[in-house]
Amino acid sequence: MTDAIKTKKSDDLIGWYNNVLIESGMMDFSAVKGFPVYRPYGYEIWERIVEYLNKRFRELGVKNAYFPLLIPESILSKESQHIKGFTPEVAWVTKGGDRDLDERLAIRPTSETIMYDSYSKWIKSYRDLPMLINQWNTVVRWETKETRLLLRGREVLWQEGHCVFETAKEADANAIAMTKIYRDVMEKILAVPVFYGMKSEAEKFPGAEKTYTVETATPNNFMIQSATSHNLGQNFSKAFEIKFIDRQNNWQYVYQTSWGISMRSIAAMVMVHGDDNGLVLPPAVAPIQVVIIPIVKDDKKKEKILVYALEIKKKLDAMGIRAHLDDRDDQSPGWKFHQYDLLGVPIRLDIGEREEGSRTVSAKLRFDGSKDTFEEKNLIEIADKLGDIQSQMFENARLSASKKVEEISDKAEFIRKLKKDEKIVKAAWCGREECEGKIKEETGAISRCIPLDNEKMISEKCVYCGEHAIYNAYFSHTY
Amino acid sequence: MTDAIKTKKSDDLIGWYNNVLIESGMMDFSAVKGFPVYRPYGYEIWERIVEYLNKRFRELGVKNAYFPLLIPESILSKESQHIKGFTPEVAWVTKGGDRDLDERLAIRPTSETIMYDSYSKWIKSYRDLPMLINQWNTVVRWETKETRLLLRGREVLWQEGHCVFETAKEADANAIAMTKIYRDVMEKILAVPVFYGMKSEAEKFPGAEKTYTVETATPNNFMIQSATSHNLGQNFSKAFEIKFIDRQNNWQYVYQTSWGISMRSIAAMVMVHGDDNGLVLPPAVAPIQVVIIPIVKDDKKKEKILVYALEIKKKLDAMGIRAHLDDRDDQSPGWKFHQYDLLGVPIRLDIGEREEGSRTVSAKLRFDGSKDTFEEKNLIEIADKLGDIQSQMFENARLSASKKVEEISDKAEFIRKLKKDEKIVKAAWCGREECEGKIKEETGAISRCIPLDNEKMISEKCVYCGEHAIYNAYFSHTY
Numbered sequence: 001m002t003d004a005i006k007t008k009k010s011d012d013l014i015g016w017y018n019n020v021l022i023e024s025g026m027m028d029f030s031a032v033k034g035f036p037v038y039r040p041y042g043y044e045i046w047e048r049i050v051e052y053l054n055k056r057f058r059e060l061g062v063k064n065a066y067f068p069l070l071i072p073e074s075i076l077s078k079e080s081q082h083i084k085g086f087t088p089e090v091a092w093v094t095k096g097g098d099r100d101l102d103e104r105l106a107i108r109p110t111s112e113t114i115m116y117d118s119y120s121k122w123i124k125s126y127r128d129l130p131m132l133i134n135q136w137n138t139v140v141r142w143e144t145k146e147t148r149l150l151l152r153g154r155e156v157l158w159q160e161g162h163c164v165f166e167t168a169k170e171a172d173a174n175a176i177a178m179t180k181i182y183r184d185v186m187e188k189i190l191a192v193p194v195f196y197g198m199k200s201e202a203e204k205f206p207g208a209e210k211t212y213t214v215e216t217a218t219p220n221n222f223m224i225q226s227a228t229s230h231n232l233g234q235n236f237s238k239a240f241e242i243k244f245i246d247r248q249n250n251w252q253y254v255y256q257t258s259w260g261i262s263m264r265s266i267a268a269m270v271m272v273h274g275d276d277n278g279l280v281l282p283p284a285v286a287p288i289q290v291v292i293i294p295i296v297k298d299d300k301k302k303e304k305i306l307v308y309a310l311e312i313k314k315k316l317d318a319m320g321i322r323a324h325l326d327d328r329d330d331q332s333p334g335w336k337f338h339q340y341d342l343l344g345v346p347i348r349l350d351i352g353e354r355e356e357g358s359r360t361v362s363a364k365l366r367f368d369g370s371k372d373t374f375e376e377k378n379l380i381e382i383a384d385k386l387g388d389i390q391s392q393m394f395e396n397a398r399l400s401a402s403k404k405v406e407e408i409s410d411k412a413e414f415i416r417k418l419k420k421d422e423k424i425v426k427a428a429w430c431g432r433e434e435c436e437g438k439i440k441e442e443t444g445a446i447s448r449c450i451p452l453d454n455e456k457m458i459s460e461k462c463v464y465c466g467e468h469a470i471y472n473a474y475f476s477h478t479y
Numbered sequence: 480m481t482d483a484i485k486t487k488k489s490d491d492l493i494g495w496y497n498n499v500l501i502e503s504g505m506m507d508f509s510a511v512k513g514f515p516v517y518r519p520y521g522y523e524i525w526e527r528i529v530e531y532l533n534k535r536f537r538e539l540g541v542k543n544a545y546f547p548l549l550i551p552e553s554i555l556s557k558e559s560q561h562i563k564g565f566t567p568e569v570a571w572v573t574k575g576g577d578r579d580l581d582e583r584l585a586i587r588p589t590s591e592t593i594m595y596d597s598y599s600k601w602i603k604s605y606r607d608l609p610m611l612i613n614q615w616n617t618v619v620r621w622e623t624k625e626t627r628l629l630l631r632g633r634e635v636l637w638q639e640g641h642c643v644f645e646t647a648k649e650a651d652a653n654a655i656a657m658t659k660i661y662r663d664v665m666e667k668i669l670a671v672p673v674f675y676g677m678k679s680e681a682e683k684f685p686g687a688e689k690t691y692t693v694e695t696a697t698p699n700n701f702m703i704q705s706a707t708s709h710n711l712g713q714n715f716s717k718a719f720e721i722k723f724i725d726r727q728n729n730w731q732y733v734y735q736t737s738w739g740i741s742m743r744s745i746a747a748m749v750m751v752h753g754d755d756n757g758l759v760l761p762p763a764v765a766p767i768q769v770v771i772i773p774i775v776k777d778d779k780k781k782e783k784i785l786v787y788a789l790e791i792k793k794k795l796d797a798m799g800i801r802a803h804l805d806d807r808d809d810q811s812p813g814w815k816f817h818q819y820d821l822l823g824v825p826i827r828l829d830i831g832e833r834e835e836g837s838r839t840v841s842a843k844l845r846f847d848g849s850k851d852t853f854e855e856k857n858l859i860e861i862a863d864k865l866g867d868i869q870s871q872m873f874e875n876a877r878l879s880a881s882k883k884v885e886e887i888s889d890k891a892e893f894i895r896k897l898k899k900d901e902k903i904v905k906a907a908w909c910g911r912e913e914c915e916g917k918i919k920e921e922t923g924a925i926s927r928c929i930p931l932d933n934e935k936m937i938s939e940k941c942v943y944c945g946e947h948a949i950y951n952a953y954f955s956h957t958y
Contacts, residue, residue: 028597028600028601030546030547030593030596030597031547031550031551031554031593031596032547032549032550032551032584032593035547035548035549036547037544037545037546037547037597038544038545038546039544040542040543040544040612043542043543043544043545044542044543046545047543063519063522063523064519064522064523064526065516065517065518065519065522066516066517066522066525066617066636067509067516067517068509068510068511068514068515068516068634069514069586069617069619069634070511070514070570070619070634071510071511072510072511075510087576088576088577089575089576090575090576091549091572091574091575092572092573092574092575093570093571093572093573093586094571094572094573094574095570095571095573095583096568096569096570096571096621096633097566097567097568097569097621097623098567104574105511107548107572107586114509114510114511117509117510118507118509118516121507122507127809133519138545138548140548140549142575142576144576154575155547155548155549157545330606
């Protein structure tokens with residue numbers, strides 16, 4: 001454990017988590033409760049998520065745009081379920097300069113309403129469809145519960161995609177396709193395994209017909225929702241009069257989806273991979289992939305060592321590896337080792353007299369502490385090693401996640417294990433809102449995810465109420 | 480003039496300008512006054528500006544971050560000039576959900592105050608400097624004047640950089656260096672020539688010691704400010720107690736800069752290059768650089784033509800050119816010609832029976848209407864042509880801008896030409912706020928820019944008040 005990280009991960013997960021985010025310089029609190037600061041080291045991780053998703057979105061023909069920050073109350077209120085869901089947590093602008101506004105304006109808690117007001121003007125014909133638009137922005141939701149960095153805040157960094165289709169089938173296919181892209185960014189980029197599937201009636205998005213979700217198991221057997229994708233059906237198109245002339249020359253209401261991933265994806269990554277020494281970053285998102293530390297014991301050898309270290313750095317740069325040479329004189333190698341462990345840099349290269357003499361580098365891998373040596377002439381192997389680390393981190397996390405889940409059909413055991421967070425529980429369930437309410441009341445846990453595939457049912461009866469079960473579902477606490 | 484563009488540029492510049500932005504699908508009005516919608520075609524132009532600037536910023540070591548949207552009134556008020564400048568146009572959040580807030584929160588009109596509150600915690604030593612941070616976001620300023628798309632709005636898309644240095648000299652050098660990067664993005668990417676220099680005392684940023692500016696001449700002899708860069712001196716560091724231990728072990732206040740470019744840069748580009756048929760986009764930012772239109776007169780030849788057109792498209796794709804093949808059946812070639820003229824696509828390729836037969840393409844250039852033919856085997860020449868168009872558009876605009884400026888030393892002529900917007904006027908000036916106020920009152924024009932280079936003075940006396948002139952300055956109306 002470094003000096004900076006005062007809490008052990010296994011003792012107090014949230015205490016450790018806050019400690020790591022702050023001390024690594026990823027995040028900070030600001031003067032406004034629930035509004036975090038994304039410092040450069042944290043924001044760069046988000047930028048790599050953005051880069052990957054922009055590429056995937058573009059391949060589907062989705063284009064970026066930007067819509068207003070503020071939404072008039074009259075427009076926010078047009079879809080009845082939606083406004084009911086969001087009213088308690090809207091931040092209202094009531095004054096512009098010295099003047100009271102005629103109508104108060106909501107800071108967007110999400111942009112369905114303000115975007116669909118425009119869509120209703122733009123869409124006239126099936127020729128205008130599909131319309132596939134995304135925006136990267138922040139939304140504000142006035143959380144009354146305790147806020148937590150990246151997990152629950154009043155200002156949330158995310159993207160929201162809003163697509164429009166001719167048919168119900170296309171809309172549902174799009175909502176599912178986006179869930180799979182979210183699964184990919186979690187698993188391939190953040191090396192975080194996910195459970196994905198549908199939300200229950202009680203947990204779906206206000207105004208949606210179906211909500212699909214991507215969830216991650218935390219070390220303490222909670223599940224975190226990183227991304228959701230909604231099949232909105234015609235709920236909003238009817239409220240906003242988004243109609244088109246179809247191929248048979250009839251007016252029809254469009255079918256819509258909306259989907260988003262937030263900075264919670266990063267929270268999941270930190271929790272799954274970090275350890276008592278700090279962050280452990282997957283190479284795909286690490287701002288620094290390889291750090292080079294010169295070890296000078298004899299000052300007469302200093303110049304030779306530094307020249308060699310710089311050569312290594314340049315070779316890594318040329319391979320497209322994000323390498324950093326820390327040649328500061330005023331910090332000891334030992335201090336630097338701790339510092340880059342805290343920052344979660346995947347590979348550390350130590351370069352001293354011996355390495356310079358033998359034209360090698362001594363490597364230490366952050367994720368498993370293993371050591372290795374590379375020859376200067378085979379430095380390209382470091383690129384392969386970064387790929388290996390990425391795969392291995394994912395595999396380790398997948399194994400660990402699978403052990404967290406237990407299939408349970410006994411009610412008493414279901415309740416006991418959920419109450420104590422002993423396991424994430426998978427069980428046969430009736431899916432009724434009333435039953436979910438009672439489970440929540442008794443255990444504090446809720447349904448997180450209903451797998452999409454046709455799985456073998458664990459039981460014919462709901463684990464909790466004994467009524468007819470219609471699918472399996474995962475249950476856990478959540479942040 | 481296309482049907483969509485109903486106003487001639489020379490008759491009514493702003494009428495034409497709005498018409499082009501809306502009809503091309505770049506921008507739209509929203510349900511909230513002064514809050515525009517950036518549709519995908521407009522937003523993609525902004526994304527190319529972002530991409531270029533991120534690269535330039537990174538080369539200087541500037542890193543991106545994200546700070547809170549909302550600023551408590553007590554923090555916004557800490558620097559006295561700053562709050563005085565911004566108070567009249569702040570949008571205030573006063574309610575979260577159903578609860579009145581204890582302290583009202585400003586939507587950021589700019590982020591100096593909320594960022595420097597964090598900086599004061601982070602900066603302790605000269606080792607923490609320079610600190611070079613940028614953020615891409617939107618700001619809200621409650622404009623009471625008439626709002627105009629991209630030119631004057633209540634929500635403004637921009638970036639704001641905030642750098643911290645040990646010395647006054649470094650800060651001023653940084654403020655000037657950023658102005659030059661802004662000049663480059665305007666000239667090299669948007670093909671828009673600029674005048675750059677300093678702002679007068681009356682026109683500088685509230686809280687700055689000096690403001691540098693990048694200005695563009697419009698067709699009607701106005702000047703538009705696209706970007707500014709401020710040397711803040713120690714004004715904010717004293718207000719926010721941002722201190723560091725210097726190399727001599729003394730506590731010192733830091734020196735700071737802030738700098739930003741907004742979507743006004745795009746407004747300047749549209750005004751300078753557009754014509755009565757719509758947008759004329761420089762290839763560097765055009766979402767579509769080359770559009771291919773199949774011309775089918777004989778249905779029996781259709782397949783051959785389409786196969787050939789697709790081959791051409793694929794070859795252009797492979798060269799990294801943003802090419803679009805419009806093979807829709809339900810629109811005529813004539814309609815498409817008008818449409819892509821409106822969209823300002825730099826090169827149109829027509830492909831019919833003749834072109835397919837001779838393995839050529841017929842090109843029409845949007846910016847000057849000239850025609851050309853390329854052989855399939857020399858298609859790479861189209862990449863060169865895009866480069867030529869970019870240079871030529873800039874050269875044409877530079878020539879045109881230089882003709883708009885007249886050096887004047889006679890007071891009556893100065894007043895007459897400014898009143899009628901006959902010219903942008905360059906004149907010797909005393910620089911006094913009182914004198915500037917009187918010029919504004921009498922002509923409606925203000926000083927826009929004081930060139931940085933040691934120019935030969937036009938006169939020893941101020942053109943307006945006859946006092947001792949201290950520099951030359953440009954005067955014009957502005958949006």
